[in-house]
Structures are given as structure tokens and as C-alpha cells.
Amino acid sequence: MNSKKSGRRRFLKEGAALAGLALGATRMASGETPDSEAGKASPKDLHAYGERSRFETSARLGNNNRWGSNPKSGVPFVYGPLTPLQDSIGIITPAPLHYIVSPPGNEPPDIDPQKHRLLIHGMVERPLIFTLDELKRLPSVSRIHFLQCRGNGDPSRPERKMPNSTVQLTHGLTSCSEWTGVLMSLLLKEAGVKKGASWIVAEGAEQSMHFKSIPLEKAMDDVLVAYGQNGEAVRPEQGYPLKLLVPGWQGINNVKWLRRIKVVDQPYMGRRESTQYPEMRPDGKSRWFQVEFGPFSVITRPSGGQRLPSRGFYEITGLAWSGGGAIRRVEVSTDGGKTWKDAELQQAGHRKAHTRFGLAWNWNGEEVLLQSRSTDEKGEVQPTVAELARFLSVPAEWFKAPGGIVGNFNVIQTWKISPDGSVQNALFS
Amino acid sequence: MNSKKSGRRRFLKEGAALAGLALGATRMASGETPDSEAGKASPKDLHAYGERSRFETSARLGNNNRWGSNPKSGVPFVYGPLTPLQDSIGIITPAPLHYIVSPPGNEPPDIDPQKHRLLIHGMVERPLIFTLDELKRLPSVSRIHFLQCRGNGDPSRPERKMPNSTVQLTHGLTSCSEWTGVLMSLLLKEAGVKKGASWIVAEGAEQSMHFKSIPLEKAMDDVLVAYGQNGEAVRPEQGYPLKLLVPGWQGINNVKWLRRIKVVDQPYMGRRESTQYPEMRPDGKSRWFQVEFGPFSVITRPSGGQRLPSRGFYEITGLAWSGGGAIRRVEVSTDGGKTWKDAELQQAGHRKAHTRFGLAWNWNGEEVLLQSRSTDEKGEVQPTVAELARFLSVPAEWFKAPGGIVGNFNVIQTWKISPDGSVQNALFS
Numbered sequence A, B: 001m002n003s004k005k006s007g008r009r010r011f012l013k014e015g016a017a018l019a020g021l022a023l024g025a026t027r028m029a030s031g032e033t034p035d036s037e038a039g040k041a042s043p044k045d046l047h048a049y050g051e052r053s054r055f056e057t058s059a060r061l062g063n064n065n066r067w068g069s070n071p072k073s074g075v076p077f078v079y080g081p082l083t084p085l086q087d088s089i090g091i092i093t094p095a096p097l098h099y100i101v102s103p104p105g106n107e108p109p110d111i112d113p114q115k116h117r118l119l120i121h122g123m124v125e126r127p128l129i130f131t132l133d134e135l136k137r138l139p140s141v142s143r144i145h146f147l148q149c150r151g152n153g154d155p156s157r158p159e160r161k162m163p164n165s166t167v168q169l170t171h172g173l174t175s176c177s178e179w180t181g182v183l184m185s186l187l188l189k190e191a192g193v194k195k196g197a198s199w200i201v202a203e204g205a206e207q208s209m210h211f212k213s214i215p216l217e218k219a220m221d222d223v224l225v226a227y228g229q230n231g232e233a234v235r236p237e238q239g240y241p242l243k244l245l246v247p248g249w250q251g252i253n254n255v256k257w258l259r260r261i262k263v264v265d266q267p268y269m270g271r272r273e274s275t276q277y278p279e280m281r282p283d284g285k286s287r288w289f290q291v292e293f294g295p296f297s298v299i300t301r302p303s304g305g306q307r308l309p310s311r312g313f314y315e316i317t318g319l320a321w322s323g324g325g326a327i328r329r330v331e332v333s334t335d336g337g338k339t340w341k342d343a344e345l346q347q348a349g350h351r352k353a354h355t356r357f358g359l360a361w362n363w364n365g366e367e368v369l370l371q372s373r374s375t376d377e378k379g380e381v382q383p384t385v386a387e388l389a390r391f392l393s394v395p396a397e398w399f400k401a402p403g404g405i406v407g408n409f410n411v412i413q414t415w416k417i418s419p420d421g422s423v424q425n426a427l428f429s
Helices: A036-041 A132-137 A167-171 A184-191 A271-275 A385-392 A396-400 B036-041 B132-137 B167-171 B184-191 B271-275 B385-392 B396-400
Strands: A118-122 A128-130 A141-148 A174-183 A199-204 A211-215 A224-229 A243-245 A258-264 A295-301 A312-322 A327-333 A344-346 A355-363 A368-376 A414-417 A423-425 B118-122 B128-130 B141-148 B174-183 B199-204 B211-215 B224-229 B243-245 B258-264 B295-301 B312-322 B327-333 B344-346 B355-363 B368-376 B414-417 B423-425
Touching: A118 A184, A128 A132, A128 A184, A132 A224, A132 B312, A141 A224, A167 A295, A174 A184, A174 A243, A174 A312, A184 A224, A184 A258, A295 A327, A295 A368, A312 A327, A312 A368, A312 B132, A327 A344, A327 A355, A385 A396, B118 B184, B128 B132, B128 B184, B132 B224, B141 B224, B167 B295, B174 B184, B174 B243, B174 B312, B184 B224, B184 B258, B295 B327, B295 B368, B312 B327, B312 B368, B327 B344, B327 B355, B385 B396
Parallel strands: A118 A258, B118 B258
Antiparallel strands: A118 A128, A141 A174, A174 A224, A199 A211, A199 A258, A224 A243, A295 A312, A312 A355, A327 A368, A344 A355, A368 A414, A414 A423, B118 B128, B141 B174, B174 B224, B199 B211, B199 B258, B224 B243, B295 B312, B312 B355, B327 B368, B344 B355, B368 B414, B414 B423
């Protein structure tokens, strides 16, 4: 009855193509009981679906140009809403607080999952269309991965340099979730990739139909077609009901509201990937498809805008993550980078995921320059501003110019603690 | 400046006792910016704090006697609300769907975290009181653990035996979260446990002031004082703002709304632990403080109440967990236990946590008896009803009698798939 031997290679019968789906069109209905209607009728039934305490007010901050302005704020938000990393606990970002970057036309469409389809076509032997229920019949994987916007930590952003910036403003474009779905490699094997194919193009169902080219090699590695986020359906702002997850790569690759995968033999130059995403530099040179993040880290507590009430013991804690794989080491400096101590890593080993670090510390009441520095499994080390400038062969001053550099801004963050206990952003200190 | 060498043993200065807290009374304020007020003002600002899609209706089911009746349901709920395991994805249970067991008087109190205190006293050198902010200054740990009510899977419950029961009704009293907090061992070392102490008594702040005795050996092992659940504050129904987490042990040990830890030299016989929780058997014998769960598992998809729309490929998937540590193996049978195949484990290695398993399978349209069987790191194997009866030296029939046995109900679950694709509960098939 069980076909495990062949199960890992082909799950669909021959001919499971557009004209005749092998998986069946009928929904595998969830168990319904007399009471389940009650849960649907009242969205405020806290027995059916709970809420956080009324005393908890942690919130995303900011919005993008399309979604209105910030009349109360002097901060010129370009990105957002941003995740409140200063309140982060552990490594999972609660779904309601996951950062959002949605350029014009990318507002969440109101998709009925029963009507949504995923098409896989192009240079394949067997074009396929899947319903959600059909995808959920296939072997699933669950993995903890961060998502990050390419702009996170950009030193040329005004809010990145302001002394009163919080870690939400400086680094709030990263979040981490348990993602569940089907490996893209499995779907591509089912469809049968033709010889000569070298890229896939993924397209979303939103008004602007954002699409992104991704090398076939990456697609066959660890890319997921995800329907689950932290144990429930992917949230609307993240791509409900289907999201492409491209672990460790710039956020723009993670196509939301995924409806189509076309297998092709060259990258399609999408509007956003051709005009906004090449690594354009002030000297006119640019790099294309530079998409894997290096090692990042930032101290979330104490961090900008917080205040230490007294001398004495504190745990210095924060997050580290890298597109290159697992975080192997995080060092913390309390003297602006002169000396370093190894922090303890928590729940380490998840690849391309937030990793929590902590270091026991006693504050003696003097001025302190707090820094963290991560190393990933490839041995890559998080750079200073000066080191990143040298690596890119540009003057460090360029980082300070608005729009000066577009790239991988994993530079070491500095928080200054003053004798009064106040904590300030000191990136260029 | 850094005192890591001594940091692991003592974090508070000498004399950090009731009369003079060393940690300082002032709150370490979160970063406030002009915009954060906006998030507080409007609870429906989906940029500040998002919601799931309106098409998602997965809900907890049932309630306990205290919280009203189930007029629409013929099911006599004793426990609940129950987690909808049939919709579970990955290993994390979303906080809004975590099961709740709250006997009369245990409704969530409306606690202001700024006013909440944790007292540690009794047989200690230095009694201590902590605010939430003070606890958050101490070294934290984040760990993924399940929580389970002792009654989960109880074969004597009516809904456990009904053919039309779902996995939510049969096993919905288990949930799994990333918990963050301070190790109890650290707090007890700070307080200095006196010679002769052998138990702690943990007390909650709810109206009924539930308390529970826990052996000091367990308290010094992996018990957490948790303030975080899945990356945000512990939910009100789970103990906001502080919860005792006793990994792998019966749910009643995990005292909610934790306000007091008393170190003592014998167990206090609390009302619930002395009258409800001894392992009372029909022959009049009983066992006390039998609290660590054995290996469990259950198939969540396909499961009771669902329907397979056609023959063909399905992933059989489910959850396994054990109080004895990590899950090492899960086997799946499609012939009622005659033959077994090893399932693939996902995100294995988390101790005392849900572990997702999956097995590729082709359904040929005939009647099937689906079962799963887990083995934990101690080598303990999940038993059949007959095996558990033999182990307990009682007739298997006792499991069928209402209130027949009180214990550890980790018996193998059977789902029957009929040729029409319907899936039914078949525990005693």
C-alpha cells in the first residue's frame, strides 16, 4: 500500500498536468463539529481565538509611502511597518509583528484560498496546477528562517543615523518565523525540468504582479512554497495563502501571494529587479543579483531609547542571523570594539535564522559603547563601517550620503550608554 | 567592567533581599517614539498589530464547566478549550489557539505587569522579590516545550470514544510554544537554598490561589519562570505576566500568574494535588506525584472527521512528544499495527517538545487502520491499550469506564479510513 521507495521522486501520477489533475479537486475537509460554527460567528470569542493582554502594546512602527504619511512623526519613513526588536523575546517573531514592505500595488489582496491556484509551467515536461489542499497533501517541511529587507541597516537612511533611533528604526526590517510548506525542488521534480533551464520566475497575485527571477540552483536547494507561518496560515501581509520563501536571500525574492512559477533559461528583468535592485554605487558601477545576506547582529537590550535604571547586573542580549547559514559565534564589546567577549548562543544551529545571544554584564555607571559582532558557518565576520567600505572599495563617507550605497548593510551597530543610563544610537561614533 | 566569571553563579549583590532590592525599582523603559502612541490608540490598526486572513477560521473548541455550557453540542466537554490539532502546521501552536484548562476560580486575572511581583522565600538565605523588569535583566533562556493536561487522551472520556470525534477532541489538550524566561535554578541559587530543603511550592495570583508542590531536584533541573511565549508576552490564559514552566510534567504543575515560590522540606498537599491528582484506580489503590509524561503521538492529517477526496498520494503527518526528552523515532502503520514503517522526523532534537513526523503514502481506496507509535530518547515506546493495561495491572476494560483510570494516557490512536474516504475515530477497534 505504501510506496515510500518511489515516493521521494514522484508523488503525482503520469499525466498529472493541466488537463487532468491526479490529486482530485475536492477539498479534504477539516473536521467540523457542532461547536465549530460558534467560533466563526464571534470573532471576539476569546475561548475560540485568544488575544494578548491589554497591557501589552508592542507594535509595528511606520508605513511606506503608499500607505499614508506619519503626521505625528518627524521621521521620514521609507520602509515599514517595522518589527519592534526592542521587545523581541527568543527567536520567533509573532506573526502580528512581522515587518512589512509593500511598494505601491502590493497591498494584500483578499484571496479566497479555495479559489487560489499555483501554476508551474515553462520549460517543464508536465505543467501543473495545484490547489491549496493539493499542496497540503504533499510531503511538507517546517523550518525556522529569517526574512529581511535589503534596506535593513542602511546607513544612508536618516533614521539609521539619528541619535534617538531605536533598534526598531535601525534594524526593524528583519523577522523570523517557523515556515511550513513544500520544497520547490519537489514541485520542480514533479513537473520535470527540461534540459537548458537555468532560472525560475515567481509571480504574485497582487495588483502589480511583482515577479522575481531566481537561479534554478537556488530553487532546487532550500526554497519553499510556504503555506504556514508559526503554526497557522501565512499572514495576509506576508502572502496569504502562498508565499515563496528563499532562505537567506533579500526580501524581494520572497514573492508573496504566489500564483505562478515559470521555468526559463535566463533571468527576466522585472521592473523592480532591473531598476531598484542592482547594487548601484555612486561611482556608476553596479552589481546584479547580489542577494545573499552576510552575517548580521544587533543588541536589542539594552538598545536605543531604553534607560538603565541603576548600576549592577544586566544581561546584554540580541539577535544574530546570516544568509550564509548558521551563526557560529557572537562577540560583544563594551568598549567600542577594543576588546571582545564571547556571548552565549541560544537555540543555535537553525540555518538562516535569528539566533539569540546573551552575555552576563555588570554596569559600573560609566559611559559604554556597546557592540556585537557575529560569525557565520562560512567563517564570514560582520564588518565595521570602515571594513565594509574597504571591501566595496568605496570611501566610508559614502555610507553617510542619502542613497549613497545600495547593498548588504551588515555593519556593526554601536549603542552608547551614558552615565545617566540613557542608551543612544551611535553608528558613526 | 564585565564579570562573566562570577556571573553564572550570583547576579545580585549581597543583601539583595526584601528590604533593599539591588536591581533598582525603576522600569527599563521601552524605546518610545512619536509614532508608538498611534499603535496603542487604535487596536484595529493592522499596520501596528496584524490579524489572520478572514478566511481562516481554525478555533479552539469547548469550554469547562465554569465557563458556561455547550448548548449547540451534544458533547459533554469536561476540559478545554481544546487546540485544533487537525489544523496544526509545524510544531509551534499559535498562542491564540493554545489549549486552556481553567477550573473554577482560575479565570485569567487582569494583572498590570508593572505592579506584579514574584516572591521567593521559605528555606532560603536571602528572600527575594522581583518585578518583571528585574527578572528581564537576568540571563534568559528560550526553549521549545509542549504543555499537556494530564487528561489528554483519557480513554474514559466520552468524546474519546465517539466514532465521529476529531483529533481536537481526542488529543487537543496539548500545545507547544517557544517559552522564554529565567531558569528557576538561577533564582534559587540567588536566594540560596538552605540545607534540608527538598521541595518548592509555587503559587498563582488567581482568585483560587492554586499552588503546586514540585521536587527541588526538578526545580533545579529545567524549570523556567517564563515571561515569553512565541516571541511575545505569555498570554493571559497561560499565566500573564509570569508562568511556571515544568517541562514534560503534567499541566497542573505549570502554575499560571506565578507570584510566589516557597522553598520547603516536604510537599504541601494542595487541594487539587491531594484530591484530584493521585493516580486513583478502581481497585482503590493510587499513586502520588506521578507527573512525567511518557511518549505520545497522534496522526493529525488524515484524522477523524476529515475526508480523503480520492485515491492517490497523501502525506501522513502528525505530532509526537514525550516528557522523557526528545523523540527518537515515530513509526506509522496503515494496517492496524500489523506492520510498521519509520516516518521522517522534522525539527527533531527539541526535548519535551512537539516533533512533526511525516510519511509518504499512496491510498489504494481500501479500508485502512492508521496508527502511529513514538519512541523517546529513554527508549520508552508508546503502548497499545492492552499494553498499558498490562503495565498498570488492570483489565483493559477499565479504560472504557467513565472515570475508570486516571493516569498517563499515551495509548496508540487508531483512525479508520473507509472506502468512501471518510476518517473516523477507532480507539477501541
